[in-house]
Amino acid sequence: MTDWSSCDSACTQVSLSYSGDQISYWASRMSAHNAGAWQGGWFLNDAWGSDATEDTRGGEDNNYADHNTMWAYSGHGAGPSNSAGETFVAPFCHAGTVSSCQYDAKNSDWGEHGGADATPYVGKARYLLWLTCYSVDVDPIHQWSPSMHRGLDVVMGYRGTSADSSTTDEVGGDLADRTFGDMVQWKPAWFWAMEDWWVDDVGSIFVSGSSSTDASSRRDNIMWNWGERTDGAYYNWFAWSWHNG
Amino acid sequence: MKHSSIISRACTVSLVALLMLACSTGPTQPEPPAITNGLAANAAAPALRRVNDLRTERGPTALLRDEPAAVNVDRLRQAFRSKTPVGKLGLGVYQLTPVAEVAAAAVNRAATLGIAAAAKPEVAAGELRPERPWAKVAVGPNMLLLNGLSGDENFTNTDLFHRGPGSKSSLSDDEYLTRANAHAAKILANGSAVVFGKMFPYKLRRYMNAVATDGVEPDVDVYQVAVAYNDTIDDIPVIGSGGKVAVHMTVDGRVVGHEITVRGVRSKLAAFEWADLTDPEGAQQEIEERLKQRGIDLSQFNLTRTEFGYLRRGRNSIQEVVAPHYAFVYEPKPGVMGKKIYETVPATTNSGLRKILADDENRDRARKAALWVAPGARH
Numbered sequence: 001m002t003d004w005s006s007c008d009s010a011c012t013q014v015s016l017s018y019s020g021d022q023i024s025y026w027a028s029r030m031s032a033h034n035a036g037a038w039q040g041g042w043f044l045n046d047a048w049g050s051d052a053t054e055d056t057r058g059g060e061d062n063n064y065a066d067h068n069t070m071w072a073y074s075g076h077g078a079g080p081s082n083s084a085g086e087t088f089v090a091p092f093c094h095a096g097t098v099s100s101c102q103y104d105a106k107n108s109d110w111g112e113h114g115g116a117d118a119t120p121y122v123g124k125a126r127y128l129l130w131l132t133c134y135s136v137d138v139d140p141i142h143q144w145s146p147s148m149h150r151g152l153d154v155v156m157g158y159r160g161t162s163a164d165s166s167t168t169d170e171v172g173g174d175l176a177d178r179t180f181g182d183m184v185q186w187k188p189a190w191f192w193a194m195e196d197w198w199v200d201d202v203g204s205i206f207v208s209g210s211s212s213t214d215a216s217s218r219r220d221n222i223m224w225n226w227g228e229r230t231d232g233a234y235y236n237w238f239a240w241s242w243h244n245g
Numbered sequence: 246m247k248h249s250s251i252i253s254r255a256c257t258v259s260l261v262a263l264l265m266l267a268c269s270t271g272p273t274q275p276e277p278p279a280i281t282n283g284l285a286a287n288a289a290a291p292a293l294r295r296v297n298d299l300r301t302e303r304g305p306t307a308l309l310r311d312e313p314a315a316v317n318v319d320r321l322r323q324a325f326r327s328k329t330p331v332g333k334l335g336l337g338v339y340q341l342t343p344v345a346e347v348a349a350a351a352v353n354r355a356a357t358l359g360i361a362a363a364a365k366p367e368v369a370a371g372e373l374r375p376e377r378p379w380a381k382v383a384v385g386p387n388m389l390l391l392n393g394l395s396g397d398e399n400f401t402n403t404d405l406f407h408r409g410p411g412s413k414s415s416l417s418d419d420e421y422l423t424r425a426n427a428h429a430a431k432i433l434a435n436g437s438a439v440v441f442g443k444m445f446p447y448k449l450r451r452y453m454n455a456v457a458t459d460g461v462e463p464d465v466d467v468y469q470v471a472v473a474y475n476d477t478i479d480d481i482p483v484i485g486s487g488g489k490v491a492v493h494m495t496v497d498g499r500v501v502g503h504e505i506t507v508r509g510v511r512s513k514l515a516a517f518e519w520a521d522l523t524d525p526e527g528a529q530q531e532i533e534e535r536l537k538q539r540g541i542d543l544s545q546f547n548l549t550r551t552e553f554g555y556l557r558r559g560r561n562s563i564q565e566v567v568a569p570h571y572a573f574v575y576e577p578k579p580g581v582m583g584k585k586i587y588e589t590v591p592a593t594t595n596s597g598l599r600k601i602l603a604d605d606e607n608r609d610r611a612r613k614a615a616l617w618v619a620p621g622a623r624h
Contacts, residue, residue, distance in 0.1 A: 003540045014583040015540040021617070028618045032376040076582045091582065133584060141459055161576065165587035167486040167559050173616065174561070181377060182388065188407035192399070195504075196559065197448055197473040198311075198486045199587060212464070216456050220408045237458050241407075241468075245450040 004093065006045070011091035011101035013076050018169040019043040022074040022131050026172025030070075033180035035224070040068030041129075044075035047103075050096030054109040055121050058098050062121035066110055070127040070224075072172055077132025077157075082106065085142030090132055105143055111151030114232040123151055126228065127186070130157035131172060136204035140240050148208035149234055154222060156190045159202040159242045168199055185223050187241060204242040208235035215239035292324070292332030293317050295480040296445055306422050308446050309475075313482040314552035318571065321553060322525045330519040335479060338517070338568040338598055339510035339555075342438040347373070347380040347391040355382040355389050358400060358432065375615045378561075394612065395487075397560040401502040405495060411454045411466025412496040418449055425472035425492035428500045433490070438509030439476075444490065447475035469501070470494050476507045478555040484572050485589065487557030487564070506560050510567060514601070521595040525551070528571040532588045536575075545581045550574035556589055563612050566605040568598065 003015040023043045030039045042051070052066070052073075053059025065071045077090045088105040095101040109115075111123040130136070135157025137143060144155050156175075162168070174193035178184045184192075187205050194203035207222060209215030210233070219239035229235070294316045299309055324330050351366040360382060367381040373393040382389045386404040391397070415421075433441040450471045457463035476488035483489075486506070493502040523531075529551070533543055556570035569592040577583030591602045 014542060014545055014577070014581065016584065017539050017541075017586075021613070024617045024619065025613070028616045029376060031618070076584065078582050133582075141457060145459060161583075161585050163587055164584035167587060170559075170561055170613075177377070177379075181379075182381070182390075184403060185408065188401070188403070191407050191452070192401075192504075195491070196486050197475075197489050197491060198484065199585075200448075201585075212456050212458075216454065219454070219456075237456065239454065239456040241452065241454050243450045243452045245448065 004044070007093035008095060008101040011093065013091050016044065016075065016164045018164050018166060019074040019131070020045075021169040022172050023072060025170050026072050026129070026176055029173040029176040030180070033176060035070075035176065035180045038069040039072070040065065040070070041072035041074075043073070044091075045093055047073060047075070047092040048094045048096035049092050049101045049103050050098040051092065052103050053098045053107045054117055056109075056117050056119075057107055059107070060097055061108065061110070061123065066108075066123040066125045068125060070129065071125055072129035072131065074131035074172070077130060077135050079134035079137040079139075079143065086137060086139035088130075088135055088137070088143040090130070090135075106146070108147060109150070110147040111153070112147070113151045113228070114234065115150050118150070126151070126153040127224070128152065128155045128157075129172060129175065130155065131162070133158055133161040136206045136240065136242075140204070140206040141238050144206055145208070145238060148206070148238060149236060151229070153207065153218075153226070153229075154186050155206045156186065157204060157206075158194075159204040162201045163196075163199045165199060168194070168196060168201065179224050183223065185221055187220055187222075191241075191243075202242055204240060206238065206240040209237045209239065210235050212237050212239075292330070292334050293320060293481060296477045296482055297480055300445055306419055306446060308418075308449055310448055311484075311550065311552060313445070313477075314484045314554040314572070315550065317481070317553040318525050318551040321522070324519075325524040325526065334518050334522065336481075336517050336522070336569050336592075337479060337513045338515045338566060338593075338601065339478065340512045340514055341565055341567055342509045342511045343565075344393060344396040344508070347393040351380040351382045351389060351391045354391065354398065355384070358389065360384050360387045360389055360400075375612060392560065394563050395506075395559075395561055396508045398505040399502075399560075400504075401493075402500075405499075405501040406493060407452065407469060409468050409495045409501065411468040413466060415451065415467045415470060415496050416498055421449060421470050421472055421494060421498065422446060424494060424498045424500070425474075428492050428503065429474060429490050432503060432505070438511075439490075439505065439507045440509065441474070441490075443477050443480075444474040444507075445477065445482075447473045447489065449473075467496050470496065470498075476557070478510060478567065481569070482554040483557050483567075484552045484554035484570065485556045486559030487562065488555070504560070506557070508564075514566065515598060517593055517595060517598065521593050521598070522569075523571065523590070523592050523594050525553070525571060527594075528590050528592065529573060531590050532571075532573045535588065535590075536586065541586070543575060545578055545583060546575035546586065547578055548573060549576045553592060558609060561612075563609045564605060565608070566601055568593065568602055 051064035178189035207219040215237035361384040452469040455463040552572040
C-alpha cells in the first residue's frame with residue numbers, strides 16, 4: 001500500500017496500491033539485465049518536488065532525477081492547461097528545496113547538454129518512464145519540448161488515465177526485459193510492455209529530432225545503446241505515437 | 246441445506262479438486278458432482294447470457310468488447326434481488342492445461358510458424374529463471390518468445406512491429422478482421438489446446454504516429470492495426486488481462502506480430518450453482534471493503550465497469566485454475582487526481598473452492614515476491 005500519510009498535505013492524494021510494485025519490478029529486471037547502473041526511480045513516498053526540478057530554478061535534479069540515464073516514476077499525474085498549452089504535473093511527497101511538492105514539467109530541463117541550464121550542471125537523463133496518468137498526453141510538445149530540445153531522448157507514459165492494478169504492476173519490468181533482454185527499440189518495447197486489452201490503458205511515447213524525418217526515424221528506431229546527441233545539438237521537431245480504439 | 250451439510254460437501258469438493266490439481270496428468274476427468282443445493286432452478290429460461298447468443302444477435306464480425314462480461318452482472322443482480330434464481334448456471338472451476346516445456350516447444354513452434362525449420366532456442370531446457378522465464382528463437386527479423394511459467398506466446402517481426410510506415414488511409418475494420426481471423430485460425434490449428442472457434446472478436450486498435458514542430462499542426466498517420474480475440478469457457482467470457490489472442494498488422498494488412506495469452510482447460514475440478522454463487526452486491530461490498538482497508542476513499546470514484554466471467558491473469562502470471570469472478574472498475578471523478586482501479590473477486594462463497602483459488606493466486610504472488618526489490622530510497 002502506498003499512501004500520503006507522511007507527505008506534505010498540499011500533495012495528499014488518493015492512495016495507490018501498486019505504485020511501489022511497478023517501480024520494484026522495473027528496478028529488479030533492470031538489475032537482472034545488468035542495467036542497474038542506469039536506474040534511478042522512486043515511487044511517491046520517496047520523491048521530492050525538487051528532485052526533478054531544474055537546479056538553475058532552485059531544484060536539485062543534478063543530484064537526483066537528472067543524475068540518471070533513465071528515470072522512472074510511478075504515482076499520480078495530470079495534464080492541466082497553462083499559458084503554453086498542456087503541461088504535466090505529478091504530486092510528489094515533499095517539496096524539498098523548491099516551493100511546491102508538486103512537480104511541474106515546465107520547471108524541469110532533463111538531460112541538458114547546452115543552453116543556460118547546462119551551467120553549472122549538465123543533465124544526464126536520456127530516457128524517462130512516467131507510470132502515471134496523462135504523462136504523454138494529447139499535447140506532448142508543450143508538456144515535454146523544453147527538455148527534448150537539448151538532451152532528453154525519449155519520454156514514455158500514458159495518454160489519459162492509467163490503471164492502478166495487479167494486472168499492470170509488471171509493465172516496467174516487461175519494458176526492461178524487452179529493451180535490455182531482447183535488444184528491442186524503445187517504441188515497440190514500451191507498447192508491448194503496456195499492452196493490456198482488458199485494462200485499455202493507452203500508452204504513448206515522445207521523441208525529438210533535427211527534422212520531421214529525423215524525429216520520426218528516431219521515434220521508431222532509438223534503442224537504449226544509441227549514442228548521446230552531440231553537445232549543443234538542438235532538436236525542434238517532435239514525433240510521438242499512441243493508439244485509438 | 247443444513248450448514249453442516251454444505252461444509253461437508255464443500256470439503257469433499259475441495260479435497261477432490263486438490264487431489265486432481267496435484268495428480269492429474271491425463272485426459273479430461275469425468276464430470277464431478279455439482280455442489281448446488283438445488284435452489285429453485287427453472288430450466289425454461291437461461292440464467293446467463295451466452296456469448297454465442299450475443300454473436301448471433303450482433304453478427305460474427307461484431308467487436309463485442311466487454312459487453313458479454315457486463316450483461317451477466319445485471320442478470321445476476323436481478324436474480325438475487327428477486328430471490329428467484331432462474332435457470333441452471335452450469336459454472337465450473339477448471340484446471341488449465343499445463344505449460345509445456347518451452348525450450349523444445351519454441352523450436353517446434355518456430356517451425357510451425359514458418360520462422361525457421363531448425364532454429365535453436367536461446368534458452369535451453371532447465372535454464373529458465375524466474376526473472377527471465379522466456380525461451381526465445383530469433384531468426385532474421387523474426388522473434389518468437391515462449392514463457393515457461395505462463396505459457397504466453399509472443400511473435401514479432403522486429404523490423405515492422407511498431408516500426409512500420411504510416412499511411413493516411415487504412416483498410417476497413419472488417420478487412421482487418423478477415424486477415425486477423427485467418428492468421429489466428431492458422432496459429433491455433435495443429436493440435437493446439439486453444440480452440441479458436443470458442444473465441445470472439447474483442448477489440449480493434451489503430452496505432453497512430455504524429456510529427457510536428459512547435460506551432461505547427463501535427464501530421465498524423467495510422468501505422469499499425471491490431472485485432473484482439475477474447476476466450477470463452479462454457480460460452481461465458483474470460484475477463485482479465487489473459488485469455489486473449491492479439492494479431493498485429495501493418496496498415497496494408499500484413500501480420501507483424503501476435504501474442505497468445507490463452508491456455509486450454511484440461512479438467513473440471515468442480516461445478517457450482519446458485520447456492521454457492523456470490524451475490525453481485527456481496528462481491529462489490531467485499532471489493533469496496535478491501536479498497537477501504539487500503540485507504541482508498543471511493544467517494545472520489547465512479548464505478549464504471551462491472552463484469553462477470555472466468556478470470557485469467559496476464560502474460561507473466563502463473564495460473565493453474567480458472568473460475569468465475571466478478572470484476573469492478575472504478576474511475577476518478579472529474580477533478581480528482583486518481584488512477585483507474587481494477588479489482589476482482591471469486592464469484593463463489595464456497596470456502597473449499599475459495600481456498601483452491603486463493604492457493605493458486607498465492608503461487609503467482611510468490612512468483613512476484615521473488616522478483617520484488619525495495620524501491621530505491623531517495624533520502
